[in-house]
Amino acid sequence: MSTNSTSSSAEEVPAFEPYVDAETAAAFLRLTRRTLLQKVRAGKIPGHPLDVNARKKDWRFKLSELDHCLCSTVNSEQQPT
Numbered sequence: 001m002s003t004n005s006t007s008s009s010a011e012e013v014p015a016f017e018p019y020v021d022a023e024t025a026a027a028f029l030r031l032t033r034r035t036l037l038q039k040v041r042a043g044k045i046p047g048h049p050l051d052v053n054a055r056k057k058d059w060r061f062k063l064s065e066l067d068h069c070l071c072s073t074v075n076s077e078q079q080p081t
Contacts, residue, residue: 019048019060028063029070045069 020028026036029045037059040047046065049057 017062017064022059025061
């Protein structure tokens with residue numbers, strides 16, 4: 001019985017993706033930090049508060065989530081109704 005080493009690579013754990021701060025996320029989306037924070041508070045883009053109970057939240061972001069959100073927003077606007 002032969003084993004294929006490439007089949008095990010398809011089952012590997014995804015690479016770790018670090019969280020980024022609001023400044024980095026805003027630059028990635030080409031927004032101001034203020035606009036980014038307004039959109040995350042409104043639930044328009046994904047973000048992760050460091051302390052969910054804090055009155056003033058310190059947010060962190062994953063660039064892959066922001067990219068996916070941006071792509072899905074652009075694609076949904078281009079779809080006919």
